[in-house]
Amino acid sequence: MLEKPIEKTIFFSRWLMVPFYLGLLVSLAVLVVTFVKELGHLLAHAFDATEADIILGVLALIDLSLAANLVLIVVFSGYENFVSKIDATGHPDWPDWMTKVDFPGLKQKLMASIVAISAIQLLKAFMHIDTSAAGTFNSESLMWLVIVHMVFVVSGVILAWTDAIGSKGHGDAGDAH
Template identity: 55%
Template structure:
């Protein structure tokens, strides 16, 4: 039986430096945690904005025209969609890039929150952006009686179509990649 020779001193130093660098790189993922905490604070700010908008909506609703009521509801939905978008980024980003979340103590934990991979995150983000963009186009369309600006409407529709086409192309690309990987 032959013994493997012990690594030389330079090899041991290189290995120690490599392990130290790998440990530093691996632990650097925690630098993302403050970003996710900041996004959680932004949801609190959106909640305050939502409560203010809801209060104004309630006060103005009795005398408002139906289109103004619909515009008010769409504005509330818009804030909710943005908050959902932030929540998706926080949970899936933390889970994918920082650390796994132990959900065993939370029986009501939504399954999707720890099951979204990066491709799913991209699709959910783009779907939310498309929905938010659609709301802005709808708001402009419903507000057509007050101030019609053909250039603004054209830009809103064009940007919305770019988002829709981007979402479709991303979904097709992810599907083709998944089909290719399955082969």
């Protein structure tokens, strides 16, 4: 007697995720403001900055772009996978991935973005090695950046490997039926 109302309540509870996705869209707007600010800073110093400063500025813009992509991936695929299907009909410019990323694919894209962001942060730190004044270079911080980046890389490989094993297992089980 209670089973149906409980199941309906559980099924309806997926809509509680919507404020999270809307909040992420607000954070996307904050990233846009930050991107414009960084771009303005880069343009203001374009003629008097060193090559390393320009590269670091461009890397900061790429980093923000990757973070924004990450937010979009989470919003679209999270909403599609956990809340409700998105109707893409009538939208010829709608990217295919937006309605086709399943949860394992979402994990892969998230991990790839995190690894890329981590790599950019590491590259920025390496770029600062040459520009830092004597005595201000912190090799311990650089070591931790490398360690954290490698943890992300290894985690991504393990995640991809376990997803491949899981999908192979599902394929075998489907063939047996």
